[in-house]
Amino acid sequence: MRIFVAGSSGQLARALKARAAAHGHVVETFGRPALDLADPDGAAKRIAGFEPDLILNAAAYTAVDRAESEEALAMAINRDGAAALAASARKLGLPFLHVSTDYVFDGEKGEPYVETDATNPLGVYGRSKLAGEERVLAENPDALIFRTGWVYGQDGGNFVRTMVRLAGEREHLDIVADRFGNPTHAADLADGLLAIAGQARGVASGGIFHLAGSVEASWFDLAAGVMARLAEAGRRVPTLGRISGDAYVAPAARPRDSRLDCGRTEHSFGVRLPGWPQSLGVAVAAILDLERNAA
Numbered sequence: 001m002r003i004f005v006a007g008s009s010g011q012l013a014r015a016l017k018a019r020a021a022a023h024g025h026v027v028e029t030f031g032r033p034a035l036d037l038a039d040p041d042g043a044a045k046r047i048a049g050f051e052p053d054l055i056l057n058a059a060a061y062t063a064v065d066r067a068e069s070e071e072a073l074a075m076a077i078n079r080d081g082a083a084a085l086a087a088s089a090r091k092l093g094l095p096f097l098h099v100s101t102d103y104v105f106d107g108e109k110g111e112p113y114v115e116t117d118a119t120n121p122l123g124v125y126g127r128s129k130l131a132g133e134e135r136v137l138a139e140n141p142d143a144l145i146f147r148t149g150w151v152y153g154q155d156g157g158n159f160v161r162t163m164v165r166l167a168g169e170r171e172h173l174d175i176v177a178d179r180f181g182n183p184t185h186a187a188d189l190a191d192g193l194l195a196i197a198g199q200a201r202g203v204a205s206g207g208i209f210h211l212a213g214s215v216e217a218s219w220f221d222l223a224a225g226v227m228a229r230l231a232e233a234g235r236r237v238p239t240l241g242r243i244s245g246d247a248y249v250a251p252a253a254r255p256r257d258s259r260l261d262c263g264r265t266e267h268s269f270g271v272r273l274p275g276w277p278q279s280l281g282v283a284v285a286a287i288l289d290l291e292r293n294a295a
Contacts, residue, residue: 004052005029006085007059011156015190023194037081044088054197055089056097057082065251067124078128083135090140095200102149104130107255114261115208123252142206149212153186154286163226164287170238177220177242180257182212185279192271210260215275229284
């Protein structure tokens, strides 16, 4: 398949391009200025010129804290841009895959969320992504929306990269231990989406699915996992302390427990992502390789 990916610089877009050949797909990523989602007509022409078999939206405004002061921009990208892509896919008769987030939930359920649970985002980022889901399905009822969470990898700004950096700078780190989710390796997420892409034309109707790493964790669990893998690589690591998320002051509130139940995706597409204990070592090794190459 020829897959048009909206977004080029983010960690998922890069992973999609890197993993495409393994799935027998041709993936091309498009970002600004080549693809301006604020110009729907121009975007439609760019898409048609590529002659894709499927459109996948990996473009997003993901700065959770900055979104609190940039709501218009977050909405323009996560709501309006997503809707424009969904409409283009419908007009061209192409399958459309859109990536959303666990932050559409408030984290108060106390167990993993299923797709039909009530949404209640706590901040601008989550509201913009929820608005994007709603607009995408309004423009294109056949669209497939995949919520994910806690994405990490060798590219972009993410928790695992931050932990690797801080490990070389600090003697001690206090990490939030009472916030829970599904850490998801960007390469695993890309593999899952590309596997689903090959089945997309056979899907009877669109809707919302969950697609995230299959093993849950707290931020402390994930940090401890990073430190263990750094120690295995011969790196000095700091000691870790546990703190409550209530002690972490930030502009945007985060859900306490945004774990996702991905059973519907596994049942519908036969896709289940690996858990972070299996994938974290690959990500940490890749980050260390990038550091060595940059030195």
